[in-house]
Amino acid sequence: MSAQGKRLLLNGNHAVSYAVKLAAPRVIPVYPITPQTPILEKITDFLADGEMDAEVMTMESEHSAMAAAITASLAGVRVFTATASQGLLLMHEMLHYASGARAPIVMANVNRTLGSPWGFWPDQTDSLAQRDVGWIQYYCENGQESHDTTLLAFRVAEQAMLPAMVIHEAFYVSHALEAVELVSPEQAASYLPPFAPLHRLDPLIGESWGNTVSQQMFQDHRRDLGEAMEGVAALAKAADRELEALVGRGYGIVEQYRCDGAELVIATMGSMTGTARDAVDELRSEGVAVGLLKVKLFRPFPATDVRELLAGVPKVMVLDRNFAPGTGGFLFQELKSALYGMRGAPPIHGYLAGVGGTSISPAAIKELARGALAEEPSANSVWKG
């Protein structure tokens, strides 16, 4: 084991910035938006202090930021950017373009409500609405996890040649201070090899990208993209194990917490996981057999793992801090489809909790769990506060 990293008091955003410094991307297109801005500000501080060396591009929009990120990546360098909310949505066209171009960009997204009306609150709908754009998506519970996951994401993205998003929520994570143990530069150097893509835009190589293709070529390309995405679960597990071996912290692609003999498993993502963990501990101490399933890797959706972990569980309760009108909570939808057709699949309660950033306490989750144990689930997501 190489030298341990320092322990610093950091907010979740700065925890990401410190990981970006370790990954040393060479091009960083930037555009400000609350509550993401501190990530990029910290990076520009590192650059000003000579602790990092990169081309920073102060773009006029997130759309152009992603456009430049894609071509810089295709020209053969590691690229990072960050965004949130409206900015992520403005990028939508370019998100598809990035995965189509197999550009392994890593981007932090800080979950924030989408207008209209305006709000600044933690809500995962912005990134979940981008679930079909061909990006790997990691959801993080706290700053420590965001720090570690940023390095994980670079590694997995560059192995799969797919772009990756590292996601945490506004304020609850982005601005909350906590002690974060940094990965040390030596550890990072051994963990993340230099980015040296086989194909790139270079007159000496002469390869092009983006030209019109035939129907069959297009289909073949989509299949390749799909296969690369399917391979991500295994790459992500391996990357996680190696990080754990190196720094002593591992997360899995999904995490099971106190699920032994559980009558009910609470499934959630992001900062809600921390709250749910407390609720599970309290319920267990009160004799109620409840466990927790944290979905960390959301794209590709770890359907096989989720099936294994939920096999034989009598009931599931999903907490979604996100909402799609007409279909409800995203994790609820994904879990239902992952479990469909499984023999003895558990019934699932889909609860909308914390949408718009409302506070959900451990006590509230305990209430919900007791209710879920007593009731039959309804087919659709149910509003719970």
Added chain:
Amino acid sequence: MSYQIEEQKVFNSGHSACPGCSEALAIRFILNTLGPDTIAVVPPSCIAIISGPQPLSSMRIPVYQSTLESSAASAAGIKRALTAQGNDHTTVVAIAGDGGTYDIGFQSLSSAAERGEDIIYICLDNEGYMNTGSQKSSATPSLAYTTSTPAGKGTPKKNMAEIMAAHDIPYLATATTGYPEDLARKVAKAQRLTGGLRFIVALVPCLDGWGIPDSAGPKVSRLAVESGVFPLYEVENGVNYTLNFGPKDVPVADYTALQKRYRHLTAKDQEFLQKEVDGNWARLAKKF
């Protein structure tokens, strides 16, 4: 002008432009002047069609096809990545249509100019969205027919050269395919004057969109200059204006007469166009 075009074989024959297309002619002079140590960015447009469907390419250099509105940002991303790798010799050029420049790509272009991105941006201006079937763009001139302005466009052409001059970029020029040496010389100059965004807007008559015969591109292009519709000039650092080819007392009606997109014009319309062109020239002439 006695500029000798030194063509390097970067752009090949056998591409898929309409026979007689001025846009293809412009690409020939641009790429064969820039040479093989070049990476091109091309957004959706006739230029993209001309560059060829995968796995074919009419261009012997790496070509990145961007989204319609992001050519300047895309070119800048490539240039910055090359810089980060210590490559200070490869030219990065965006070649975009007028729709991709004056309209949807304007925001990205303006910002790249403001940031001083070390790229060349060339707009091949055929005064409309030709790839999608000749719709109006903000480069379409007054009274011209397009499929989205069937009665003739009611507003004048946006003055892109002056807008770019206002960005104080190291170099900008207007050019057109009827003056190939002038076009090639400007491309070579743009390649030399590194250190910021260099912009060239080249008028390229479109056979289909303008309603002109296959052989008429160069003639219509020359008439655009001689009538004062499209004077050829250069601006360095936003202030140093040089006139290359100005009006030669040719009536605007001689220019419009060759184009079906103007066949609905009345005598009054002609008078209106002449006045507009005279006014634009009077305003520009003061700057030389």
